[in-house]
Amino acid sequence: MTPQHDPGQARPFRVMKFGGSSVGAADRLFQALDLIARERQAGPVAVVVSAMADTTDRLIAAVDAAAAGLAADPHVDAIEALVVGVARDLTDRLQRAGLLVHVPEDLSPAIAELMRPLRQLLLGVGLVRERTLQTRDLALSFGERASVLVVRALLVARGVDAVAVDARDWTVTDDRFGQATPDLGASALQLGDLSAAWSGAVSVHTGFLGRTRDGRTTTLGRNGSDYTAALLAQILGAAELQIWTDVSGVMTADPDLVLEAYPVAHLSQAEALELGDLGMILHPRTMAPLIEARIPLRVRNTARPADPGTLIDVVGTRDERHPVCVVSTEDLALLDLETRRRLGHERIGERALRALANAGVPVWVGTAAPRDRAFAVAVARQDAARAEAALSAEFGRTTEGEPVELAPIRVRQPVTLLTLVGEAMGRTPNVAGRFFGALGQIGVLVRASAQGAGERSISAVIDGEDTATAVRTVHAAFNLAAQEVNLLVLGKGTVGRELLAQIAAQQQALASNQDVFIKLAGVVDSKRAVFDPAGIPAAQWDVRLQESHVPPDIPALLERLRRLPVPILVDCTAEDTSAVYEAALACGIHVVGANKRPLAAAWPIRQGLMDMARKRHRRWEYETTVGASLPVIDTLKGLVRTGDAILRIEGSFSGTLGYLAGELSRGVPLSHAVRDARARGYTEPHPRDDLSGLDVARKALILARELGMELDLDAVAIEPFAPPEALGHDDLERFFLALAEQDAAVAARIERMRQAGRVLRYLAQIDPSAPAGVPAVRVGPVEVEPDHPAARLRGTEAFVAFTTDRHRAYPLLVQGAGAGGAVTAAGVLTDILKIAMSLRGR
Numbered sequence: 044m045t046p047q048h049d050p051g052q053a054r055p056f057r058v059m060k061f062g063g064s065s066v067g068a069a070d071r072l073f074q075a076l077d078l079i080a081r082e083r084q085a086g087p088v089a090v091v092v093s094a095m096a097d098t099t100d101r102l103i104a105a106v107d108a109a110a111a112g113l114a115a116d117p118h119v120d121a122i123e124a125l126v127v128g129v130a131r132d133l134t135d136r137l138q139r140a141g142l143l144v145h146v147p148e149d150l151s152p153a154i155a156e157l158m159r160p161l162r163q164l165l166l167g168v169g170l171v172r173e174r175t176l177q178t179r180d181l182a183l184s185f186g187e188r189a190s191v192l193v194v195r196a197l198l199v200a201r202g203v204d205a206v207a208v209d210a211r212d213w214t215v216t217d218d219r220f221g222q223a224t225p226d227l228g229a230s231a232l233q234l235g236d237l238s239a240a241w242s243g244a245v246s247v248h249t250g251f252l253g254r255t256r257d258g259r260t261t262t263l264g265r266n267g268s269d270y271t272a273a274l275l276a277q278i279l280g281a282a283e284l285q286i287w288t289d290v291s292g293v294m295t296a297d298p299d300l301v302l303e304a305y306p307v308a309h310l311s312q313a314e315a316l317e318l319g320d321l322g323m324i325l326h327p328r329t330m331a332p333l334i335e336a337r338i339p340l341r342v343r344n345t346a347r348p349a350d351p352g353t354l355i356d357v358v359g360t361r362d363e364r365h366p367v368c369v370v371s372t373e374d375l376a377l378l379d380l381e382t383r384r385r386l387g388h389e390r391i392g393e394r395a396l397r398a399l400a401n402a403g404v405p406v407w408v409g410t411a412a413p414r415d416r417a418f419a420v421a422v423a424r425q426d427a428a429r430a431e432a433a434l435s436a437e438f439g440r441t442t443e444g445e446p447v448e449l450a451p452i453r454v455r456q457p458v459t460l461l462t463l464v465g466e467a468m469g470r471t472p473n474v475a476g477r478f479f480g481a482l483g484q485i486g487v488l489v490r491a492s493a494q495g496a497g498e499r500s501i502s503a504v505i506d507g508e509d510t511a512t513a514v515r516t517v518h519a520a521f522n523l524a525a526q527e528v529n530l531l532v533l534g535k536g537t538v539g540r541e542l543l544a545q546i547a548a549q550q551q552a553l554a555s556n557q558d559v560f561i562k563l564a565g566v567v568d569s570k571r572a573v574f575d576p577a578g579i580p581a582a583q584w585d586v587r588l589q590e591s592h593v594p595p596d597i598p599a600l601l602e603r604l605r606r607l608p609v610p611i612l613v614d615c616t617a618e619d620t621s622a623v624y625e626a627a628l629a630c631g632i633h634v635v636g637a638n639k640r641p642l643a644a645a646w647p648i649r650q651g652l653m654d655m656a657r658k659r660h661r662r663w664e665y666e667t668t669v670g671a672s673l674p675v676i677d678t679l680k681g682l683v684r685t686g687d688a689i690l691r692i693e694g695s696f697s698g699t700l701g702y703l704a705g706e707l708s709r710g711v712p713l714s715h716a717v718r719d720a721r722a723r724g725y726t727e728p729h730p731r732d733d734l735s736g737l738d739v740a741r742k743a744l745i746l747a748r749e750l751g752m753e754l755d756l757d758a759v760a761i762e763p764f765a766p767p768e769a770l771g772h773d774d775l776e777r778f779f780l781a782l783a784e785q786d787a788a789v790a791a792r793i794e795r796m797r798q799a800g801r802v803l804r805y806l807a808q809i810d811p812s813a814p815a816g817v818p819a820v821r822v823g824p825v826e827v828e829p830d831h832p833a834a835r836l837r838g839t840e841a842f843v844a845f846t847t848d849r850h851r852a853y854p855l856l857v858q859g860a861g862a863g864g865a866v867t868a869a870g871v872l873t874d875i876l877k878i879a880m881s882l883r884g885r
């Protein structure tokens with residue numbers, strides 16, 4: 044099709060299309076007129092308008108009412124009132140803004156006059172009680188015609204020369220009412236004749252409408268006004284088509300699901316076609332005129348005209364890194380067909396698609412198993428029953444009339460079709476790996492999948508309940524936005540408080556530099572809880588918790604947490620939280636814990652939690668349970684996974700006991716040193732757990748169990764650090780008094796060691812091949828020689844030595860601060876980030 048614009052004309056046309064939201068309220072229409080006036084100054088402009096707001100729906104309701112013998116006039120009255128109201132409001136606004144060059148005549152008589160034949164038509168429908176598509180198309184035409192009347196009149200009043208064009212006068216279509224197809228050549232000829240009369244004025248066209256050669260009104264189907272605009276742009280040889288709507292362009296994902304979704308700056312026409320197939324932007328047939336004529340399209344927001352919107356042209360973006368959009372098509376049903384034996388030459392997919400087409404069921408995606416033994420097809424949920432019936436009928440017998448063994452059709456619903464779209468996909472390796480990897484990491488099951496033949500899209504059918512998390516995760520995995528993780532923090536003691544402070548300090552940097560957004564959804568202490576799905580500002584958690592009267596109802600909080608993207612329970616308590624972990628993991632929540640007790644619980648409980656995490660594809664991270672932020676557990680896991688044989692693990696696992704030993708050597712009495720260690724946040728909530736050796740025994744047990752040793756705490760040989768008679772009291776003050784009674788005896792023992800040239804250390808040993816009758820795990824105080832590696836430890840330093848098959852001559856050493864709020868909290872944060880980063884799909 045040759046462009047029809049006059050080559051002698053200085054600048055080619057710009058076509059501007061305004062949708063129902065842009066013309067259906069005075070403030071938006073005010074903006075639209077302004078945009079048209081400005082664009083007019085830059086060159087010739089043609090405008091296409093839709094029906095105002097919900098006018099089309101009302102017209103359908105009017106026709107339905109008439110056909111049912113009910114009054115249709117109230118619907119027409121409402122439409123008239125809307126149109127007249129918008130026109131009046133807009134006139135007032137233009138007047139107040141000093142933009143009227145003349146006060147327009149009251150439009151209500153003209154609008155009433157326009158609607159008269161509609162009322163007659165509806166009367167006729169009521170009489171014959173018959174509602175054909177042809178009648179409906181004629182009735183619908185009044186919506187766009189009313190918009191044109193108002194827009195033209197007020198443009199003129201605003202000083203912009205404008206002519207009203209009924210697009211039926213140039214859009215020549217076939218007679219498929221409700222979904223007519225224009226004849227480009229005939230339409231171009233008609234438009235050529237009409238346009239001569241515009242003589243430089245802005246032409247304002249009805250969208251959506253056409254007319255058959257014999258003069259009957261048609262409509263162009265879904266997004267028909269866009270189609271009119273694209274056709275007009277093609278015939279006029281326009282420089283650009285602008286679609287003005289209520290969003291600032293094509294979004295990277297559904298903004299209702301992904302807060303960080305943002306408009307894509309630049310798309311190729313091929314990408315737009317792909318998105319159009321998924322129901323986004325323009326219907327594919329609307330894209331056709333733009334593709335044929337290579338006309339760029341801009342999607343802009345009438346309410347935010349300064350936003351650049353999305354440009355769609357032949358080349359698209361040069362950004363190789365990002366796919367373009369994540370599209371979620373919800374409320375679908377997946378039908379699985381499986382033959383029990385092959386159907387000879389018949390193709391199950393072909394037959395299924397044909398049967399569905401014959402039944403008028405649109406198919407979103409269909410995928411076949413190799414050699415066509417099985418076929419899965421996704422259809423709208425509302426079509427599921429019809430689809431199932433059509434398929435059952437189709438596969439009741441072979442084409443030769445013989446019965447076939449088709450397994451019962453499985454219908455799964457609701458499901459969502461999740462599609463990643465982008466040109467870069469065909470040029471970037473491992474897109475599919477990252478896409479499915481990201482879904483797998485969050486435990487989303489893929490029920491069916493398809494990769495677009497054009498390598499522009501990849502789709503997965505997933506369970507409807509996984510939609511929000513999956514969209515957010517895939518969106519984040521492809522660097523389209525920061526990965527959001529939601530935390531519920533239990534315990535605001537030394538570690539919990541420090542963790543919250545570190546999150547407050549790092550939140551911004553993590554979002555900007557690592558694309559990870561750590562959201563604090565809730566904080567719980569032993570008396571109350573605060574929870575806010577929108578996020579608690581990390582600097583305000585303390586005040587919010589103090590003001591809260593919500594009891595710490597953990598099951599209810601987990602229920603709320605699990606609904607947020609990447610939910611993580613962070614355990615900074617020292618309670619037995621095994622049951623909480625079980626509930627969390629079971630409902631899809633990841634766990635990060637500094638708390639040793641669930642790991643040191645009875646073997647079946649600990650194993651049950653591990654199994655639950657594995658089964659639910661959730662992570663349980665607990666690096667800080669041994670050696671605070673020292674990489675002890677990760678190191679051990681690495682050794683085990685790479686097949687090294689662990690011969691022995693030994694070390695000084697307790698920062699507290701290391702610190703106390705040092706203080707005692709300096710002559711500080713035991714009770715003073717313990718008070719001091721507690722004040723510094725080194726000890727367990729009750730220091731007895733350190734002094735009795737229980738805390739170190741738990742750590743040793745945690746490590747032994749990493750080796751697969753099925754031991755319980757009672758199998759650990761424990762010798763306490765302090766005399767047992769000092770350890771009986773729960774009450775802290777009485778505990779310290781009892782401890783003070785031991786100060787002299789302990790000091791004497793230390794002095795004796797000093798004179799013998801030895802120092803006191805509290806050591807643990809794990810010997811996986813200990814002979815029967817000898818405890819494989821032992822913890823207790825040891826008087827070490829000055830050349831022992833533990834003798835050189837300072838302050839809260841801990842160390843763990845792994846003697847293995849590969850590290851036999853020189854044990855692998857992990858050493859550093861083994862206790863303290865700051866280091867432990869940093870280790871907890873690192874565990875949280877491990878989960879967040881692994882979901883980033885990098």
Ligand SMILES: NC(=O)C1=CN([C@@H]2O[C@H](COP(=O)(O)OP(=O)(O)OC[C@H]3O[C@@H](n4cnc5c(N)ncnc54)[C@H](O)[C@@H]3O)[C@@H](O)[C@H]2O)C=CC1
Binds near residue numbers: 638671725864
């Ligand atoms: N402090 C350290 O250096 C290290 C501590 N850990 C572990 O971290 C955990 C926390 O230690 P700290 O912060 O030092 O102890 P802490 O005693 O200062 O804090 C524990 C907090 O948990 C709260 N709490 C108790 N029951 C609760 C419940 N049911 N729900 C919510 N909160 C509850 C307590 O009120 C207290 O505020 C312990 O399990 C400890 O073994 C691990 C490595 C190092």
Ligand SMILES: N[C@@H](CC=O)C(=O)O
Binds near residue numbers: 671
């Ligand atoms: N009290 C513990 C804290 C870390 O687990 C220790 O000192 O090691």
